[in-house]
Amino acid sequence: MKPSLLIILILVLSWSVSGQLNDPLVLGNPSNAASDLSQSNNYLVTHNGYELSYNKERGAANWVAWHLQKSDIGKAERTDAFAPDTTLPTDWWIKPSDYTGSGYDRGHMIPSKDRSSSEDINRVTFLMSNMQPQAPKLNEKTWKYLEDYTRELVSKGNEAYVYAGCYGNKGRIKDKVTIPSNCFKIIVVLPEGDDDLKRISVLTRVIAVDMPNDESVSIRWRTYLTTVDEIESKTGFDFLSNVSNSIQAYLESKKDSESAETGGNDRQTGDKGAPSVNTDSNGRKYYLGAKGGCYYLTASGKKSYVDKKYCSDEEAPPEPPKKIEPEPPTITESGDRKYIRGPKGGCYYINGSGKKIYVDKSLCN
Ligand code: MN
Numbered sequence: 046m047k048p049s050l051l052i053i054l055i056l057v058l059s060w061s062v063s064g065q066l067n068d069p070l071v072l073g074n075p076s077n078a079a080s081d082l083s084q085s086n087n088y089l090v091t092h093n094g095y096e097l098s099y100n101k102e103r104g105a106a107n108w109v110a111w112h113l114q115k116s117d118i119g120k121a122e123r124t125d126a127f128a129p130d131t132t133l134p135t136d137w138w139i140k141p142s143d144y145t146g147s148g149y150d151r152g153h154m155i156p157s158k159d160r161s162s163s164e165d166i167n168r169v170t171f172l173m174s175n176m177q178p179q180a181p182k183l184n185e186k187t188w189k190y191l192e193d194y195t196r197e198l199v200s201k202g203n204e205a206y207v208y209a210g211c212y213g214n215k216g217r218i219k220d221k222v223t224i225p226s227n228c229f230k231i232i233v234v235l236p237e238g239d240d241d242l243k244r245i246s247v248l249t250r251v252i253a254v255d256m257p258n259d260e261s262v263s264i265r266w267r268t269y270l271t272t273v274d275e276i277e278s279k280t281g282f283d284f285l286s287n288v289s290n291s292i293q294a295y296l297e298s299k300k301d302s303e304s305a306e307t308g309g310n311d312r313q314t315g316d317k318g319a320p321s322v323n324t325d326s327n328g329r330k331y332y333l334g335a336k337g338g339c340y341y342l343t344a345s346g347k348k349s350y351v352d353k354k355y356c357s358d359e360e361a362p363p364e365p366p367k368k369i370e371p372e373p374p375t376i377t378e379s380g381d382r383k384y385i386r387g388p389k390g391g392c393y394y395i396n397g398s399g400k401k402i403y404v405d406k407s408l409c410n
């Protein structure tokens with residue numbers, strides 16, 4: 046075989062392999078970002094696993110886009126490898142330390158956990174071009190709960206295309222990074238399958254949220270459901286631009302009713318649980334019901350309602366409820382009398398009128 050033929054063969058093979066990966070921008074490039082250094086505020090960056098439009102002026106992305114499927118979620122630990130995005134020109138870099146002392150978290154757009162199939166791919170989510178200054182409560186609660194919910198949908202037979210970004214200006218950190226007033230997210234949910242763009246229809250589920258970037262944010266992401274149209278008018282971007290005009294217009298004009306009406310139930314998979322709003326130190330998850338009740342799911346899958354404080358907006362995770370599992374009473378017989386050891390260790394017998402008469406504990410031994 047001639048070397049040139051070999052090269053062509055390799056090119057064809059590598060093209061067909063990469064063709065199997067999902068292009069995060071299959072539904073459209075919302076700002077026509079391009080890898081052209083002269084457009085520094087709308088500069089397309091392609092990373093392994095996601096793409097983004099970088100805005101040099103803001104020191105952060107306009108939007109980050111990725112595709113999520115079950116195989117993206119694995120057992121790799123968070124690498125915490127915060128680092129400048131060295132694919133950008135040096136004078137555009139934001140360093141991890143630039144956020145230090147600002148009071149804002151380095152909030153991921155594509156979440157670390159969405160790329161947990163290997164350590165190498167996880168590391169890429171820690172590039173600073175994927176970060177936004179997020180209020181701690183937004184990053185650690187509301188935004189995270191929606192991330193969890195998206196992975197829950199994907200773990201149950203769906204795949205998703207996600208756009209996330211922030212907009213608005215509440216000031217600057219070290220005159221390098223703009224503090225956004227809001228962060229938005231658009232999630233297009235499809236049952237697992239091929240030819241994704243062609244499968245988008247008026248029945249496709251689209252979840253769009255627009256959240257305030259401050260500590261007054263509610264932990265309930267559903268409070269911030271909105272339409273893609275609203276986000277487009279706030280940001281000036283055009284999402285889902287590869288979807289046909291009539292379907293695009295329909296999908297962009299409606300709020301996700303599955304989230305709003307049923308508390309996030311997924312009818313396709315029969316999932317009863319809304320995303321958990323709290324996890325206690327035993328790992329038990331608490332869910333907020335559509336009517337405001339708070340429950341956890343028992344081993345048999347039943348809802349067990351608890352005090353609402355377990356679903357509250359508190360910063361601190363709740364203490365797990367005390368287990369009330371009384372030990373079965375031990376009965377010691379002595380003559381005609383039965384001595385019973387109570388759950389707290391006391392020893393008693395029941396007299397003729399049905400009263401407990403406590404006696405020396407030794408009688409229960
Ligand atoms: Mn985060």
Ligand code: MN
Pocket residue numbers: 277283284285286293297
């Ligand atoms: Mn659009």
